[in-house]
Amino acid sequence: MAASIVDLSPEQTAEDAESDDLRLVESLREGSEWAYEELLTRFQQPVYTLALRLLNDPAEACDVVQEVFLKVFRNIENFRQQSTLKTWIYRITVNEAHNARRWFFRHRHREVDPDANPKETRDWEEIIPDKSRSPFDVTFDREQHVMIEAALERINPVFRESVVLRDIADLSYEEIAGILGVSLGTVKSRILRGREALREELAGSLNSRPALRLVPKTAE
Amino acid sequence: MSCDKMHEMVSSLLDRRVTAREEESVLAHLESCRQCGAEFESMRELRGALRRLDRPELPARLLEGLRTLALNERLRRLSHVGLSARAHRWAGRMQLVFENLMRPMALPFAGGVLSALVMFAMLVPSLAFPHNFRNDVPLWRLYTDPALEEMYPVDAGDETMVEVTIDERGRVQGCVVTKGQMPPEIENNLVLFSRFAPATVFGRPTWGKVLVSFRRSQISVRG
Numbered sequence: 001m002a003a004s005i006v007d008l009s010p011e012q013t014a015e016d017a018e019s020d021d022l023r024l025v026e027s028l029r030e031g032s033e034w035a036y037e038e039l040l041t042r043f044q045q046p047v048y049t050l051a052l053r054l055l056n057d058p059a060e061a062c063d064v065v066q067e068v069f070l071k072v073f074r075n076i077e078n079f080r081q082q083s084t085l086k087t088w089i090y091r092i093t094v095n096e097a098h099n100a101r102r103w104f105f106r107h108r109h110r111e112v113d114p115d116a117n118p119k120e121t122r123d124w125e126e127i128i129p130d131k132s133r134s135p136f137d138v139t140f141d142r143e144q145h146v147m148i149e150a151a152l153e154r155i156n157p158v159f160r161e162s163v164v165l166r167d168i169a170d171l172s173y174e175e176i177a178g179i180l181g182v183s184l185g186t187v188k189s190r191i192l193r194g195r196e197a198l199r200e201e202l203a204g205s206l207n208s209r210p211a212l213r214l215v216p217k218t219a220e
Numbered sequence: 221m222s223c224d225k226m227h228e229m230v231s232s233l234l235d236r237r238v239t240a241r242e243e244e245s246v247l248a249h250l251e252s253c254r255q256c257g258a259e260f261e262s263m264r265e266l267r268g269a270l271r272r273l274d275r276p277e278l279p280a281r282l283l284e285g286l287r288t289l290a291l292n293e294r295l296r297r298l299s300h301v302g303l304s305a306r307a308h309r310w311a312g313r314m315q316l317v318f319e320n321l322m323r324p325m326a327l328p329f330a331g332g333v334l335s336a337l338v339m340f341a342m343l344v345p346s347l348a349f350p351h352n353f354r355n356d357v358p359l360w361r362l363y364t365d366p367a368l369e370e371m372y373p374v375d376a377g378d379e380t381m382v383e384v385t386i387d388e389r390g391r392v393q394g395c396v397v398t399k400g401q402m403p404p405e406i407e408n409n410l411v412l413f414s415r416f417a418p419a420t421v422f423g424r425p426t427w428g429k430v431l432v433s434f435r436r437s438q439i440s441v442r443g
Binding site: 028029030031033036037039040044045048049052053058062065066069070073074141144145148149163166167168170173188191192195198199202 | 228231232235237262263266267269270271272273274275276278279281282283285286287289290291293294297298301
């Protein structure tokens with residue numbers, strides 16, 4: 001019985017999500033206020049995270065997010081439910097990030113974003129110390145994240161897309177294949193090669209940090 | 221399973237994209253091969269680190285921009301929706317008015333049509349009128365001979381033949397005795413009191429000649 005419940009529940013959630021999507025899309029087409037709020041609430045964070053991880057530039061990511069939502073609002077009529085709303089929006093995000101990256105390489109000029117440096121825009125939540133974690137842990141995590149972000153930026157963008165969609169956006173292989181418009185085999189291969197490239201990039205920077213065991217080492 | 225193959229399997233195993241049998245053999249290999257085991261561990265840690273990456277905070281400028289964008293786009297859509305909705309509502313109202321107008325007439329109209337059909341079906345037989353086609357000229361006959369309709373009783377000789385010329389009104393215009401003898405008074409009576417149907421061409425009466433033969437026992441007419 002437990003197995004059957006476990007098996008059934010994801011299907012039900014998928015159906016629920018589909019009907020939610022349908023309702024949201026219909027309401028967006030009718031110009032309902034709550035639908036616009038709901039769409040932003042549901043997708044602004046994941047879309048921004050995805051754009052930021054793909055571009056590693058907050059200013060560019062902001063532009064991409066605005067462009068993505070503009071396209072979503074304008075083209076909601078053309079959404080035909082052949083994929084989920086999430087997959088559709090992520091596909092637009094990946095394409096926009098791709099365009100932005102191409103544009104960036106053509107015009108090598110960065111804008112200064114006032115919100116880019118989080119240290120200058122700390123709010124009260126950051127000032128109040130978190131007693132559950134030691135300052136060492138916090139610093140350690142931050143260092144680790146900075147290194148991973150840097151390594152992500154250095155690997156091939158094609159592999160980076162797949163790794164980000166799988167490991168950060170937590171999408172399934174099928175969803176990634178739908179977003180990137182490639183076969184499942186290609187998705188699998190790109191994820192594998194992306195992870196290996198990432199590990200190789202991290203290998204150099206983590207050699208001096210034995211606490212992070214991201215570099216394979218055999219026991220003596 | 222070889223270490224080369226393991227290389228590919230490690231990533232799939234992390235994503236649970238392997239079959240139960242493959243998983244079993246991979247795990248067995250990881251137990252036995254330290255190099256592969258370490259690779260698997262490092263890959264798992266990398267994946268965990270990626271998942272633990274901080275969720276970037278949305279810049280206030282972006283949040284504000286998105287709100288403005290949503291508001292503008294909603295207003296833009298409402299203006300479009302408003303136009304189409306107004307047209308739709310107007311069409312619906314017109315349809316309702318038309319239906320309301322037609323509904324009281326529907327039953328009388330249907331009844332009227334039905335009763336008209338019934339009456340027509342009943343009247344059709346009585347509408348038929350008698351046709352008289354007796355004087356019709358058959359289309360296949362281009363020319364008809366004059367015909368004798370009424371003859372003055374003639375007491376001629378044994379055998380007498382008279383060629384009579386008939387005008388378009390059926391009157392005798394000329395009379396020539398071609399065989400035998402005929403007294404002039406009888407000839408005059410024949411011209412005066414006999415009636416002929418005129419010859420016709422395409423149904424129109426015209427002049428024609430008829431040969432009348434008298435015998436003692438009978439009168440025969442040959443065209």
